[in-house]
Amino acid sequence: MATEAHGSESSLVFHPMDQFKVTPLFGEGPVHWYTITNVTLWMAITVLAVILLLVVGSRGRAIVPSKGQSIAELAYGFVYKMIEDVTGKDAVKYFPYVMTLFIFIVFSNMLGLLPLSFTTTSHIAVTGVLAVLVFLFVTILGFVKNGSKFLALFWVSSAPMAVRPLLAVIELISYFVRPVSHSIRLAGNMMAGHAVIKVFAGFAAIAAISPVSIVAITAMYGLEVLVAFIQAYVFTILTCVYLKDALHPVH
Amino acid sequence: MEGNIAELGKYIGVGLTAIGMGGAAMGVGNVAGNYLSGALRNPSAAASQTATLFIGMAFAEALGIFSFLVALLLMFAV
Numbered sequence: 525m526a527t528e529a530h531g532s533e534s535s536l537v538f539h540p541m542d543q544f545k546v547t548p549l550f551g552e553g554p555v556h557w558y559t560i561t562n563v564t565l566w567m568a569i570t571v572l573a574v575i576l577l578l579v580v581g582s583r584g585r586a587i588v589p590s591k592g593q594s595i596a597e598l599a600y601g602f603v604y605k606m607i608e609d610v611t612g613k614d615a616v617k618y619f620p621y622v623m624t625l626f627i628f629i630v631f632s633n634m635l636g637l638l639p640l641s642f643t644t645t646s647h648i649a650v651t652g653v654l655a656v657l658v659f660l661f662v663t664i665l666g667f668v669k670n671g672s673k674f675l676a677l678f679w680v681s682s683a684p685m686a687v688r689p690l691l692a693v694i695e696l697i698s699y700f701v702r703p704v705s706h707s708i709r710l711a712g713n714m715m716a717g718h719a720v721i722k723v724f725a726g727f728a729a730i731a732a733i734s735p736v737s738i739v740a741i742t743a744m745y746g747l748e749v750l751v752a753f754i755q756a757y758v759f760t761i762l763t764c765v766y767l768k769d770a771l772h773p774v775h
Numbered sequence: 776m777e778g779n780i781a782e783l784g785k786y787i788g789v790g791l792t793a794i795g796m797g798g799a800a801m802g803v804g805n806v807a808g809n810y811l812s813g814a815l816r817n818p819s820a821a822a823s824q825t826a827t828l829f830i831g832m833a834f835a836e837a838l839g840i841f842s843f844l845v846a847l848l849l850m851f852a853v
Contacts, residue, residue, distance in 0.1 A: 705837035758833045
């Protein structure tokens, strides 16, 4: 009875998690793997934006770059320097993969900040696939490059002999937990930030505190722009760290 | 006043996982604070260590994320 009395009047005008609903774009009905949903739409927009910047933007190949070309060159140089600094010069041949990850994540994070848009990276299904692919790629690369020496990653040779088996178990757990933390970090950060903005937006319906709410939304939005970039950066730099472990598994 | 005691425990548990957020906050704050105090002592070395800063933050944050994961599992999987 108490729950009925509360009902819909006292709750928010809209639910803060409504924005993460996956809905079919055309008509109603269940979502199958081939259904075109809002996720499909926004992922396509992300890819189009990436093509617009990197392919169309740098098509001129001018000596004095245009605005679009200098942004594309800046992004290229940023990721190139990151993989060179963190992983080493010998890992530069894996640069295309790292660049793809960074550009895709940063674009979907930023496009998700547009009003009424859908943040594809706020879903663990999306980031999970990215993280599991990184995990599989790194593990297979480690075994292909180093053979059984890759297992030295789990055998901490600098520790005393007595604690090494215990450390091996801990290292093994921390290795297999990588895709979990890698994916949930990105999805959780995006989801939490957008939900907070929506919660403040819900307060705007109450006239007395609506100015406070609008200021809070503005502040949170600024923070979210920062978070959108930093999370893409963190995802990419952790990929570089995992690549370094795969190429040089000395502990 | 009716309901299911398991449901009650579930929601209390989900609320308790918010304590993990405090742990992650202390960890990330510790990383950033120590970076800043080091960077102010030797500003010329600061730029080369920003990558390490973010890696350290990410590792500290990972444990906070696991508490979020526990909350998600309690809410939707248990």
